[in-house]
Amino acid sequence: MYGAVVLAPLVCIMLSLCIGRFPLSFGDITRVLWSKAFAGGCIVPDSHMSIIWDIRLPRAILGALVGACLAVSGAAFQGLFRNPLVSSGILGVSSGAGFGAALGILIFNTPAAAYPFAFFFGTVAVFCSLLIGRVYNTTPAIMLVLGGVIVSSVFASLLSFAKYVADPYDQLPAIVFWLMGSLASARYRDIMIAGSPMLIGIAGLLAVRWQINVLSMGDKEAHALGLNTTRAKAIVILCATFATAGAVCVSGIIGWVGLVIPHIGRMLVGNDNKILLPVSMALGACFLVLVDDLGRVMTGVEIPLGILTALVGGPFFVYLLKKTKGGGW
């Protein structure tokens, strides 16, 4: 099981190296990777080298990371909030990041400024949700969800305002394009920068994945079972926020993955978060890499990821639902 969890995303990444407008065979791919690793990159044409090593590979790796992050934090949040309709953006990460990106583009006039602003405001949004949720001394899950809804709507308004004041020929298209989600600009630098919060988030969530089962029993029972609920919740929220904010700031807003991939995981392997979290992670990674491939080759121009995820995933989800009869889900 755990072997497949590691192997499947690797296979999808390899596959996506072969797919694209410039046709390359599997043999070309292996030669490029081989020469990069052992021969200093001198035995293959430069064009092959740059297409595979500088364009397709970072893009596939980033896609896998982003998909894994969104799916794993979605699964963790669904357990934490005991609600199957919750997604990775429930505490306002995505709307905060959306506003942050728009603000960055407004101030500095370049899409590159979107990254740090998106990450910062995504995190800020989650902390606002937590503060609202702490109106009472404890933090009941429903208050957190309410906090997330409030914060999301506030940031959505701020985003609309940013769009309203943006320069319609230059800044507005940049904002809209960012919001649709894309991996087109992926470089190794992005992986280096955004990769660390993503990897920290994933590692943290995987470490406490069995405790998410206990948390999903509700605060009172989880406490009676011996879990330090405050600490466990803090770890889950912090890690999920890191993972999602890291993902959103490089990819833009990609919906659907954090909501539905965990459910596909549940249909395949059941509800135990000990298995579900790694499986969701692998599914999310594979799904996003493959959908991104589709977006690259389907038409002459690239189709933004945020549009395709639901278009491709929706029918697939319905098919699985029929096939597995939901598995008690």
Added chain:
Amino acid sequence: MALINVTNASFSYGSGDIFREISFSASPGELFCLLGPNGCGKTTLLDCMLGSLKLKAGDIRLDGTSIASMRPGELARQVAYVPQKHDRTFPYTVRDIVKMGRAAYIGLFGSPSRSDEEAADEALETVGIAHLRQRPYTQISGGESQLVMIARALAQATPIIIMDEPTAHLDFRHELVIMETVARLVREKGISIIMATHFPNHAFYFQNNGVATHVALLHEGSFLAAGAPDDILNEQNMERLYGVRTKLLTCDGYGAQTIKQIIPLGTV
């Protein structure tokens, strides 16, 4: 020596005490029945003993240690909990649910080991629902689901189990299944059980079946009476506690035992 000691316990959510100056104790292998009308504070008192609410005054001690000074994990190795109503969320398997009883023995970053799984299986055997282990617990009946909660508490391997109306909403047979299971746990495993219930006859049932039983009647925030069922559960106390006229019946059961039951006649 008493296993659990509650001394002068008071609690309030703000203004107005929910209960005040309550004291009692329970010894190993003893069943303590908490009776009282809806809203009298039974659940609040149990929540304080579970550490999920903090007392305003007074002290709850386990084996001499105050629970206020215990971490959740430490407390959960002493006291397990069977909720009145468990909100089912995701369709975990019955075995997954029972395994969660081991959380107090597993670190924050750990997951159940082989021995934890064995403890869960043993608890399922003890309660007699081993055949349900792979079923999603959202698809079993209310009675079975309550047995799952008891199995989870057993997997927790604690000397004390707190039960909040464990037979609420159960049918005629399953109510008795739960009662028999509880009686067996006290008699055979020497577990102390503190149980809130709506039915005075539950206390008689345990007494009739050879379980060391104590009863306390919680009325308007303090104990109206406490002691053995024979001394406490009478027609006068039922009228004061519930405002119900009753008749206490005694009859011979099978064997030599005498069976006592309280029959409600009408409200006052």
